[in-house]
Amino acid sequence: MATPSKVHLTVDDTGIVSFKPQTAEAAAKASELLQENHDKHHIFFNKDGFHNHIVHHLLSLYGLGAPADVIEQRYKENASYQRSPFQLDERVLEDLNNPENFKKYLNKEKYYIDFLTFWQNEFEKKGWENVLNEYVFAGDERADDLLGRFYGGFLHPIIHLGFGIEFHQPAIIAEALAQACCHDNWTGKFLLAVEKDSKSRSSASNKTLPELLDEIRANKKLSTAAQWSDANKIRDGIIARASEEMLSYTSQWIVTPETLEEKTAEMINNSIYFTAAAQHPPKQVKIDFYYMHYVNSSIFYPTFNAQSWLSIENKVRMLQWKGYLDLAMYASRRSPPLLLNEITDYEPVKPEAADWNGIFTRLFEFQDDGHAVKLGRAVRNGELICGKWAKGEGEWMKVKGGMWEKIGNMLIDSVEDSGAHWARSVGFEEAWKEYGDRKGKSQL
Template sequence: MATATRIKLSTTDSGVFSVGVRADSAQAASEVLQEDMEKHHIFFNAMHFHNHIVHHILTIYALGATPDIIKSAYERNQSYQRPVYPVDEHVVQEMSDKSKFKQYIYKEEHYTNFLVYFQREIDAKGVGAVLNEHLFAEDEHADGMLVRLFAGFLHPIIHLGFGIEFNQPAIVAQALAQAAVHDNWIEKFLIPAEKAAGGIGKRGTKTILQLLDEMRADKKLVESVQWSDGNKISEGVLLRAPDEMIKYASQYTVSADQVEEKMAEMINAVVYYTIAAQRPPKEIKFDFFYMHSVNSSIFFPALLSLPSLSTRAKLRLMEWKGRVDLAMYVSRGSPNLLLEEITNYQPSRDWKAIFDSSIRHSRDDGHVSKMVRAVANGERVCKPFEAGGKERGFIIQGDMWLKIGNMIIDSVSGPGDLWIRSTGFDEAWSKFEDRPRL
């Protein structure tokens, strides 16, 4: 049985999208993830690059990886991880006092202490109660943690999603500990946007597609980001055009009767802008940052199904995700989106071959397989709403999903960089080759 300190998968823990899961693979995945939790930090270097082992292993397990493939992926990616810091019992005890908890926030040397603290919290109270107290109580403590959940290019919420999706309390504890050691820069965007929207859960009248078009036509917003910016959201968009970004973001709202359709619309939109942001005749490449908007989308069916979360908490999660997706789009230079890059693509693989290629990719640290699985899930979630078409935000539909799966595998199959970074800028494309002439 899975607990807050023990990772234990079974074939019934296969997530919202899975194919061909195996009992022996569940055992292999459980073993390597337990070792990862006990031995490795959540950041693998001093620049706070994330340990993706949980993401990678659970994704390829869900896509039918054998024990050998799982163990090989683990060995490849554990080789560069940092060891955990030792537990300081005094600090763990102090974390129970929320006035002292905040003394340790955003200090990566306390990741292990936060992990042990949240493991004990979950053991004592259960996952639902802990999430409600530490993320959704709408007090200073919970809001401080919730904004951190959306920091780090969505890595903490991705980690939480895996814990919820695969019924692993220990991974939920890791996610909360990971959020605690992130900064809160995104608070200056999410909280003002929520206030500008008039609160949580107002009926949404605009689709993400509409807002993308409006933002791309706003010269000040588009030019707010420069190639030389480091964090292109905080040092670009929110520095040079904060009012404009908040104005558009606040127009993305979700009411209780819109949750299912808006979830599907969000998935459709992030897949669209990630895949269609191409620069012909350059070879097809996908933006590393946009890809995280896609990869995090798969968890919303699980998150929004949690019986312990209030409708208000679920609406807040949806609204914040959509607003981060909008800011993410602008932050990479607001590229033109070319739907014909998708519709004209000639696929050569079925989904089974796409899954097999992704789980066997020799250079993947989980991003490729996560993206493939998220797109396959998007096809399933969006299908009931496709009749609404572009007017309701569903521009990706039909055989485009399979074409996108093929595009992902083709884009990462050759030598060189797997991803482009900041696809809207000429400089980002300068290192990539033109496509072969047919």
């Protein structure tokens, strides 16, 4: 049985995207390795805050039906560079029980194990659902601060939370909470400001996310606000130089309890659209590394919506915040042109393995830290979720029909191709100097 300190997967804990059924052997191996990661590794593999992706990688593989030997091989490749957490400090652990003292340990990665133990203890006493409602979704200052931290770090904490909930693992939910505590909260402050501004405008807008992307691109002050030299292109570019312009667009995307399900599909479709269509012909097809995280996090919102313990108001709020960040992220990479024909006209490198079976089989064998298989699973989820709305084909549905598998092929072909696996900040001309022509022969 899965507990706040023990990872235990069953053959039924395979998530929301099916490919191949799982085996008891794979369930046991994945549980063993995730437990080892839980017990022995820090949530960051270095002091610069680079995330440990083992949970994301192994659960993506396991959910899609990867065999035990593949799961173990991918684990070994990425466990080699992880580091151990600092030792538990009983004095700190006691201090965390005081709300005023709790604050002074936030945004300090050295206290990861203390936070992890604190959340595990809280889960044991109250249940993880009640703890999340108390500490993250209560709507008070403390909860809003922690919720904001979940949206930091390119959404890694909320991705981690999503995996824990989707696969029914309280120990991984505890890891997610501890990870969020180790992040700063400038993202949350931005989102609260956007939320406040949106409410003050009392807008009756029914604009879709793709419409707003087009308007953002047309606004030259906003679409060029980020500079290549900015350390963080949302914080130091968009917020610092064009916050009013950004607010004017985010306030026009509105989610209500009545539109939650469709707006969830719209968000998923849109994140995949601006990530896949942001190409730079005649350079190699590559996926932007930063945009990719907004697809990889999109898969969890149907799971969040399905939670009976989470209020409809919080489900709406979580989705609204995701939409706000999607718009800001698009702008932060200088709002590149979105070329749908790059998707529709794409010719797979391996037409004999161009369906989802071929795509996932190749992703099982691809050696990285899990970003690629996460992205493939999230794109397939988009196809499944958006299929319900395909007949209406509203203006928000940019990705549809055969485009889903085309994007899957763009993904696996591009990471298997020459050069870096991912583009970095696709809207900046400078970022494309490292990528060659369509055949990868010229490094410009």
